[in-house]
Amino acid sequence: MNCNDAIELLTEALAEPLNGRAAADLAAHLAACDACRAEAAAMRRIWEELERLPEEIPGEEMRQRFAASLEPYLEAAASRGGSGRTDGPRRALASLGAGLEGWLERWLPRRPLAQAGLAAATLVVGLLIGSLHGFGLPSRLGGMGRAGGQGGAAGDDGHGEIHALRDEVRSLSRLVTLSLLKQDSASERLRGVSFGREAGPGDERVLQALLDTLRHDPDVNVRLAAVDALAPALGQPAVRGQLLQEVGRQRSPMVQIALIDLLLARDRAGSRRQLLDLTASPSLDGTVRGYLRTRLATS
Amino acid sequence: MVRDPKAAASDTELMAAVRDGDLVQLGALFERHHVGLFNFFLRLTGSRQLSEDLVQEAFIRILKYRKSFHPQAEFRPWLYQLARNAVAAHFRKHGRDHLPPGEPEERVCESPLALDELQRAESARLLRAALLRLPYERREVLLLSRFGELRYDQIAELLGCSAGAVKLRVHRAVRQLREIFDGLAGRT
Numbered sequence: 448m449n450c451n452d453a454i455e456l457l458t459e460a461l462a463e464p465l466n467g468r469a470a471a472d473l474a475a476h477l478a479a480c481d482a483c484r485a486e487a488a489a490m491r492r493i494w495e496e497l498e499r500l501p502e503e504i505p506g507e508e509m510r511q512r513f514a515a516s517l518e519p520y521l522e523a524a525a526s527r528g529g530s531g532r533t534d535g536p537r538r539a540l541a542s543l544g545a546g547l548e549g550w551l552e553r554w555l556p557r558r559p560l561a562q563a564g565l566a567a568a569t570l571v572v573g574l575l576i577g578s579l580h581g582f583g584l585p586s587r588l589g590g591m592g593r594a595g596g597q598g599g600a601a602g603d604d605g606h607g608e609i610h611a612l613r614d615e616v617r618s619l620s621r622l623v624t625l626s627l628l629k630q631d632s633a634s635e636r637l638r639g640v641s642f643g644r645e646a647g648p649g650d651e652r653v654l655q656a657l658l659d660t661l662r663h664d665p666d667v668n669v670r671l672a673a674v675d676a677l678a679p680a681l682g683q684p685a686v687r688g689q690l691l692q693e694v695g696r697q698r699s700p701m702v703q704i705a706l707i708d709l710l711l712a713r714d715r716a717g718s719r720r721q722l723l724d725l726t727a728s729p730s731l732d733g734t735v736r737g738y739l740r741t742r743l744a745t746s
Numbered sequence: 747m748v749r750d751p752k753a754a755a756s757d758t759e760l761m762a763a764v765r766d767g768d769l770v771q772l773g774a775l776f777e778r779h780h781v782g783l784f785n786f787f788l789r790l791t792g793s794r795q796l797s798e799d800l801v802q803e804a805f806i807r808i809l810k811y812r813k814s815f816h817p818q819a820e821f822r823p824w825l826y827q828l829a830r831n832a833v834a835a836h837f838r839k840h841g842r843d844h845l846p847p848g849e850p851e852e853r854v855c856e857s858p859l860a861l862d863e864l865q866r867a868e869s870a871r872l873l874r875a876a877l878l879r880l881p882y883e884r885r886e887v888l889l890l891s892r893f894g895e896l897r898y899d900q901i902a903e904l905l906g907c908s909a910g911a912v913k914l915r916v917h918r919a920v921r922q923l924r925e926i927f928d929g930l931a932g933r934t
Contacts, residue, residue, distance in 0.1 A: 455910065458917040462891050462898065490917070493924040497892050500870055505784040509798045513776055513805055520769055520809055665867065699863065 448476045453483045461494050504663045507625035507656060620646050624653050633666040640672040648680035658689055667699045674705045681713045691721050694739075695728055703735045711742055719743065757821035765812045775821075776805055782893070783829060789889050790833065792878045803832040823900040826890060830904065869931075876927040884919035891916050 448456075456465060456473045465473065477484045624646055627639025640660065646653045654677070661673040680686045687710075694706045710718040725731060726739055755763075757778065763771040780801050787797035807828040815824055877885055890901050891912070898916075902909040 454917055455913050458913040458920070459898065461916070461920075489924055490920050493920055493927065494892070496869065496873055496927070497888075499866070500789075500873055502781065502785055503788055503794070504781065505794075505798050505801065509780065509784070509801060510776070512798075512802055513780070514773075516802065516806060517769065517772060517809070524767060524769055667863070698866070 448472050450476075450480060450483055453477065453480065454486065457483070457487050457490055461490065501665070502663060504629070504659055506629045507652075508629075621650055621653055625656055628656050628660055633669055636660070636664060636666065636669045637672055640669060640676050643673075644676035644679075648683065648686075654680055654683075654686065658686070661690075661693060661702075662696070667701060670697070670699065670702045671705055674702065674709055678709055678713060681709070687714060687717060691718060694722065695725055695731060700732050700735050703732065704738055707735075707739055707742060758817065758819070761808075761812075761815050761821045761824075762817040764808070765815045765817065769809070772805065772808065775808070779825060780805070783825070786826075786829065786889055786893060787833070789874065789877055789893070790882075790885060792874075796836070800829070800832050800836065803836070804829045807832060820900070822894070823896055823904060826894055826896060827904055830886075872930045873927055876923055876930055879926050880919060880923055884915060884922060887912060887915045888919040888923065 453473060453476045456469055459465060460470075460473070464470075477487055620642060624639050624642040627635050627642060630636055630639070640657065643653045643657050648654065657673050657676050661670050661677065664670050664673070674690075677686060677690065681690070690706055690710060694703055694710070697703045697706070707722065710722065722739060723743060726736055726743070728736075731739075755774075757775065760771045760775050764775070783804060784797050784801050787800045788794060791797060791800075804825070808825070811828065815821075877888075880888065887901065887905065890896055890904065891898065894901070896904075898909045898912045902912045905912065
């Protein structure tokens with residue numbers, strides 16, 4: 448094997464495992480050739496640097512734009528007498544994207560700050576109108592609808608309106624959350640996490656955005672806030688699974704320790720086994736491992 | 747409830763369903779691939795806004811050209827073919843002059859970082875900048891091989907050359923990236 452052959456195999460080995468014969472030939476060449484050995488080390492180093500490059504998360508409005516762009520195709524398929532395959536919950540999701548958020552998207556397609564501002568302003572106006580009409584705060588809306596003393600059809604209408612208003616408030620809260628979470632400013636993203644926490648554990652998209660924030664946000668304080676905001680959703684197995692994964696995946700010991708505290712405080716029985724396994728992981732930070740062992744021994 | 751990503755059909759099965767008219771399955775493909783595709787475009791162009799537009803365009807192309815997908819084929823090479831076409835169409839229309847000249851757009855972290863986090867963030871910043879200073883063709887082949895999860899023979903098919911030529915281009919790209927990166931980091 449000459450050096451050119453070795454370089455080709457080195458390059459191949461970066462992306463694909465070599466077969467036994469090729470691997471052995473390459474190893475023999477590298478053992479005898481200082482230049483190729485140095486080249487191999489240098490190539491591996493830059494390849495691993497690329498591996499460590501953090502993944503960037505696109506703005507949430509991209510998903511909304513996609514949903515809006517899909518809608519005409521779905522409508523066309525339906526109008527051609529297509530099957531019921533375009534109906535059902537997934538269709539509803541697509542329609543949601545083309546609804547309120549899609550409308551905002553078309554008006555303000557590339558101005559997330561303006562979107563967030565408009566949404567927040569609308570939320571405040573909505574709450575103001577609600578309070579002027581005696582509806583009270585959103586958390587009380589359902590109860591007032593049931594016990595508001597409005598009988599018959601008028602009572603039913605009021606109940607429906609209240610539900611519609613509550614849905615609208617939730618939708619706007621979600622929009623504000625998702626818009627804030629993709630801002631450049633860490634303080635804005637922190638506000639987004641706070642909004643997300645208020646949205647509660649029942650909003651799947653907010654929950655997913657909080658998990659994405661925990662996984663990818665470059666700011667440790669934002670990630671810490673996301674841990675707190677996700678606490679109410681710990682009862683959901685998928686969320687718990689992802690939080691457990693993050694204990695080993697996070698690079699900040701502070702975030703790792705916050706996750707350990709949360710999991711042991713709220714879900715000791717469910718998380719203990721996996722956290723115990725994690726103490727044997729060689730990639731776990733030494734400080735975090737020591738802390739985890741102490742917590743497992745004392746809890 | 748958050749979706750369980752493991753409980754799902756393969757990409758090829760989903761795309762075959764889209765091809766046969768079940769368009770809502772494109773939503774599942776979008777969820778799986780839009781972040782990866784966004785990062786491919788971002789590392790290729792350095793522009794977040796353009797990358798978001800290109801992801802949108804790529805998925806529109808999937809819809810438009812869904813009939814050209816063969817159910818026996820792998821989805822990922824086909825996706826990246828459409829992605830490359832979307833970039834090429836953009837460059838034909840707008841040229842490349844508006845792209846950031848070697849400095850990627852990035853989010854600014856306001857709070858103080860620990861020293862090791864600071865070093866990692868700086869290293870990532872320099873590597874992104876180095877990537878953008880690679881000649882476009884080398885950058886593209888490097889990104890396809892490193893992040894596209896494509897085999898060399900699949901990249902060769904995309905680029906219309908031999909697998910051997912792809913390996914040579916990747917090696918040259920890695921070597922040049924290393925030189926630029928070390929230069930930016932003050933190691934040379």
